[in-house]
Amino acid sequence: MNNLCKLGWENSNHSTNLEHLARVITVQKNSYRISDGKMEYLAHLSGKFLNETNSTMDYPAVGDWVEAQKLEEEKKAVIRRVLPRKSQFVRQAAGLKTEAQIVAANMDTVFIVNSLNHDLNVRRIERYVLATYDSGATPVIVLTKKDACSQEEVEAAIATVEEVAIGIPIIAVSSVSKDGVAELMEYLPAGRTVTLLGSSGVGKSTLVNTLLGKEVQDTKEIRESDSRGRHTTTHREMFSLPNGALLIDTPGMRELQLWDGESSIDTTFQDVEQLTTECRFTDCRHDTEPGCRVQEALATGELSEARFESYLKLQRELAYEKRKQNQKAKQDEKSRWKHISKFQKEHYKYHKKR
Template sequence: MQLAPDIERRLERIGWRTQVLPSDVPAEWLVARVVVQHRAGYQLHDGDTLFNAQPAARFLKRDIDPTERPAVGDFVMFVPGAPPVIERILPRRTELRRGAAGENHQRQIIAANVDAVFVLNGLDGDFNPARIERYLLMIQSSGALPIVVLTKADRASDADDIFAELRQRVPPPLEMFAVNAKSADSVAPLVAYLGLGQTAVLVGSSGVGKSTLTNTLLGHERMATATVREHDSRGRHTTTHRALIQLPSGGCLIDTPGMREVKLTGEEELDRSQFADIDELASSCRFGDCGHVSEPGCAVRAALSDGSLDPARWQNYLKLRGELVAAADALEAQLRRKGENRVLTKSLGKRLHEK
């Protein structure tokens, strides 16, 4: 099933890319994009109109994988009505996930169908290279392009030095920009990623300037902003839910609440991330099971000694590697339990039917 050209042009305003729709959908089903998700339901946009909608009953089942529910950025097919009902999620071209907060080891969709992820970190007391590396690892398997945006460049007298220091930990070709989020001229390089049909999402902790940047890209103040605490430069949550916004440049921007916890899903791969060089270095040790502590011929210890490997970067690599192993093990155990529960439920149902 192919959409009419005029409908595709309309949907392009909210980031649509031409794709063939499923052939089994009823003719009365329509396409829109999820722009807001909240407890009472969803808000959709069809390129012309913003309206409320409810998910079909199967999306509300308690045992459903959260990643199988509609998320901000999704293109969905809905049935018109009062209210409209979301019936199907169209295939996602990209999917930004994190591990859900808590101990349930579930995955959570941050945003779907995004082309770029702007990782914001302030050039103030909250500057944290390790947190940036964590975000980049989370983005690595999403299919989207990561871009580091260092905000509050107007407040940091040593912005150039910090930028150069971070570049040692985050080498090219990854793009990095230092900006004043209140200045349209300063953030102009980001507009190149926000043209017609393009979507970007903002991630970062509270107080880094996500809402300020959104307002500047919009050209007017729409998102609430707040000052940060002086003693640690951390902010309060001024954005309370994810929301997709259309920009004058033709693209779309998804603003997100500040993340207190950036939890790995267990699906990330360190040897394909910004740590690929460390992973390769570790594999060149004399012994395959080198613990990188006191073994002879350890390439990692040699690199730490001669200064070619940053000790802070190495420690963060070890921390993330440990978390990644634990998350992968927890995810595998959860999937195994789900499989066992499914078998038990089928067996119980069969016995009851026979009885």
């Protein structure tokens, strides 16, 4: 049991046969590396799992607890099932296909990483905050490369982020001077799982190396002209910190396309939501209606136009994604019944000939 505690088992809220238990620590295409706290195994999915699983959402992700048959002498394993998740960060997969992609699972906290340079983008932070609340984890904003900025610039950046990350801890760190790292470690106690998320070039890999105290991730320089970086992390991987905390590093996302978040938009935009409740009419569209509290706040500067437009934009995007998902579900159901009907007809013809 002590070995499993190293992987955060005490926070998993599961009861199962510990002999077959392991946690996914690396995912690379169709290859998985799992650990039971004592040994690591190269794992693949069982035939039964592949035959019975229809959705990519059900495939193992980094951070998942799985039931597996372990072959200790060969250091190989067969994954039989994925245990229920307590949290999962989901996004719309890249490309035109309507499909969910799980970035990480069973994390307690998400470090939303942005750098204190040209790449600082509060609209992007809003997206990550929304998706994090929807995941079931707790968000923390981490602003990297503090050493490259003056104290006034750091304070101004934090104040800007505070306007859109209401009530969320914001920590500025430097992987060069280690300033802010001790404060960050307060959110990385033993047995807890934290996921790093953010764009390319914001310093996630460097931060991983700093927290681990050794070079485990490759890092590359960013362009000085626009502070843009290239992907250095090519897969998702979970590391164990010296103090017993668990850290999941992920490749940089060029764009975070939302999959869901309707239930979390009120938390993410609690300032806007509070204003909407103060409107004279309950069905106010916040446009030209008399007594609209939102329009009043916009006129006085209490609420910025950019913040309100972002709120409306994300609502439209979520509604659009929901329509696409519903349409795909209908098409999938239609295809399923078409397949069943074809099978039944062939089965009937076969028995009729006999």
